[in-house]
Amino acid sequence: MSEERSLNFIEQIIEEDLANGVNNGRVLTRFPPEPNGYLHIGHAKSICLNFGLAQKYNGKTNLRFDDTNPVTEDTEYVESIKADIRWLGFEWEKELYASDYFEQLYQFAVQLIQQGLAYVEDASAEEIAAMKGTPTTPGTNSPCRSRSVEENLDLFERMRKGEFKDGEKTLRAKIDMAAPNMHMRDPLMYRIKHAHHHRTGDKWCIYPMYDFAHGQSDSIENITHSICTLEFIPHRPLYDWFIKELNIFPSHQYEFARLNLNYTVMSKRKLKQLVGEGHVRGWDDPRMPTISGLRRRGYTAASIRNLCDRVGVQKRDNMIEYSLLEFCIREELNKTANRVMAVLDPVKLVLTNYPEGQVEQLTAENNPEDPASGTRTLPFSRTLYIEREDFMENPPKKFFRLGPGLVVRLKNAYIIKGESVEKDAAGNITTIYASYLPESKSGGDTSGLNVKGTIHWVSAEHAATAEVRVYDRLFNVENPNAEDADFKTFINPDSLQVIEKAYVEPGLLNAQPGDRFQFLRKGYFVVDQDSTPGKIVFNRTVTLKDAWAKEIKK
């Protein structure tokens, strides 16, 4: 959206900084994903914000992988994260890894020990937790707090050398065990983890905690505005404390509200469960709120950026309607997607008075919303497919489609009149018979008839077959996280419907994965990567109208 809007609160802060000459007008932001999963639409919000601010204020954005936890991280995730950011339309200044700073961070820790501001702790995690106290009662000092600088330096070096087992020792900052902010009660800086790291291999067996890695990494890179989500507000005093005591570049942290979408989950831990336990077909399953899933579903980068823009930058958590995301893509595809005809639930229609063996090439407009999109030709013949639901044997009064004696227009073709049907033993209609009006051809209709309904069709002999995957919400409830039960109990069992054999215009056989179309009267669809030369696979991106809004009110 390019229309004027007022500044968000982070833009206000940056403009004030610029006015006051802070950092000589330099703006450097960063996007700091942990490479432990694929990016989701919440990350897209953070990406659009960080890269967008840099673009707006002539600054730059670093991509920094926050890879301080060796156990959960993987290079597969690193690659997918980079691909997703580029697909969203952004390019980073530097590609950096917190693990590249492990030596520097170690030296920072040594410096704090030397300043008497950090100590090696012998207590177990449970004992440390017990010493922490509660928000209303002060904690108690650890006996290790009074260790000498020399002893601490020696123990810390031996931690690095691998002389201790996991959990045997930690390094803690010496701050204040009675601080009202629990994060300031001698927080952990380092833990021992004899684990292989995807980049540093077996070089390290001690790893810095988030709080000791994140702010220091910001500072090493001279980040000016470090933007994160609201849950980090209580961490900010510690962020500032480390920077002040180390006397290093003063990066500043600012917090905004996470993007939450209803009818889905967004934590990587939960998304990983959905993938790992086979509830979806992978991280890029079109039902997933991941960027790769949305892409495969047919969402464009512009539609996702548009959503992030509309949501804005808030200071309070809120829940965004999934239908707003759908609105964004629908609005875009209405302008850009070519219209085609596809019959998803086919039944045969024979035009009894149309000459056998005759084929006409009819002209059809590609997109009435876009005159530049041109026209295409469509083969028309005696035997067609139409949607089963477009015919009724005993239609009610206002059924403006096909039935015995009813007239309807075949899109881009002729007006037809229903005659009779043929059924199988079970009573299902197998063939519909109708007659056509030769003088009613679209573009040169001299019939003088005014018919109310228009239906889509394909020529049976010419149509291409396609598999069509129709998706619905992945969860049945608005907020699967808020309920008491496991979020997986709210999975919608009907979130995927596969139509094995639909018929589409023959021209679609040349479509490529990622090509987007409006199937007339049916919705917007995208060609899936599973397509093979003989068989094209479509994903439904979104319906033409917000059907869901009505349904939940029922």
Ligand code: ATP
């Ligand atoms: P998750 O809980 O989904 O695993 P995370 O915060 O642990 O998310 P990170 O990889 O650490 O994931 O996040 C990278 C950046 O993206 C962080 O700055 C984080 O604040 C931001 N981010 C993550 N989720 C959202 C969200 N829903 N809305 C906005 N920003 C988000």
Ligand code: MG
């Ligand atoms: Mg995280």
